[in-house]
Amino acid sequence: MSTILEARDLVVGYGGNRALALPHLSVGRGELVGVVGANGAGKSTLVNSLLGWSRGRPRITGRVSLGGEDVSRLPSFERVRKGLLLIPEGKLVFGTMSVEDNLLAVGTGALGQGRRAYTVDEIYDLFPRLKERRGHLGGQLSGGERQMLGIARALRLGPSALLLDEPSIGLAPRLVSTVLATVKQLAASGLAVLLVEQNVRAAIEVVDRLVLLERGSIVTEGPAAAMRDDPRIAEAYLGAHAA
């Protein structure tokens, strides 16, 4: 499996406080990697810093490469145009614009090898619900529909790697399964996907590999099946008692 997204010696700080220190993390083509951890573990900081994006003012050092190319010095929008897409937690659609305008308004660069930008019609085939709601404002959508629109807008930009920050937050359990199944499907289509998720029980069902973050550092990582039996995962997040 070829590596698409790779981070080395990634350190993020806010003011004098270090929020994340990551020696190495990689995601291969078609791989779905889950990042789990408690609140404040540095999960969102991780995905945001891979893109060099934040609503705050972090200091980020280290190397991030996409498809072998160092993108660390590029501004966020340039990384997006190169195929590194983030679907952030919280506000992820433009509430005063229609669903269709949300899909049309994307700044695309030249698509590199192996990248494919979905057309609006292809998006509507993938998410028929968005087609039904095409004239509605983004702010009128339900939580699940917003997640769909956030993912759909990322697909419009021809991603090679997709970063998702807590896509299940605030969703009904049935919708969580639907959203995560879509994410799994996207990884299977050849995208490198990094999924930040607090819902470990749901995440572990779909990811190939799981990374546990605590206080900004990786505590353990490995194949999902093996991690299910890891006491640090089982006790804290799955409600099981280690033998």
Add this chain to the structure above:
Amino acid sequence: MNLTQQLVNGLVLGHAYALIAIGWTVLLGVARLVNFGHGQMYMLGAFVTWYSVSRLGLPYVVAVPVAMLAGVAIGYVMQRVMLQLTLRQDLVSIMIVTLGFGYVLHGAAGLVFGSTGQILETPLSVIDIYWGDLWFTWQDVAIIIVAILFFALLKFVIERTGIGRTARMVAEDPALALLAGIDVKKVYLGVFAFEGAAVALAAAMVAPRTPILTSMGFDEVIVTFVVVVLGGIGSITGSYLAGLALGLFTAFFGALVSPAYTTAAAFAVLIAVLVLRPGGFAAAPGSR
């Protein structure tokens, strides 16, 4: 008093006000920025048009785009200088910097064009039209036509084109716009350049109605402020209607009470509207 004449005056003034304010409307709507050098940019637009026509001998129709290009250049430079403040949305510093920029433009214009008042005469401003008891010039007609066309075009661009969608994204959430691959810095530069062009167009159209001086600009900023706030921050339709309303109000108040108190009265209306309807006329969220 001829009420119909006041109506005509009000319509011409109203379209002039709307045209003067449109650059600021877009600036506030898209970039959440203010520009207190707006009045001096208007002054410079008027003088560049005057210089092109009177000194360089260019036809008026050529002088207008020349003034707009000068406006684009000034707007671009201004935004380039304060881009970091814009990205931080440091409004207090931006207010001071743009105010300072206005004074620099004022001083520079005084050096280049002198302090003597000038008359910007155009082929349209010298032709009077008498229609019954009514009087106006072809320049007045041109102001109304250009203002309507400009507003209609702008509304179309903002609502129906890719440029407009990009502008709306940045207006709503610049950080999220980055995640859609939008170069937000470039949008900010473009918006300021547009403001420069728009205010220069307004100056080239409206300034021929009165003598021009390098010291002018304050009244234009006040008018712009009233129109933009009454119209609802960033609302194109709201600005057009507010400009029209302010023009009619100014004309009738001047005729019925006294022209000396029109600015004070306009501010009284502004305060009343802000208290009763804080979002201006177009208070609905996302209205354009």
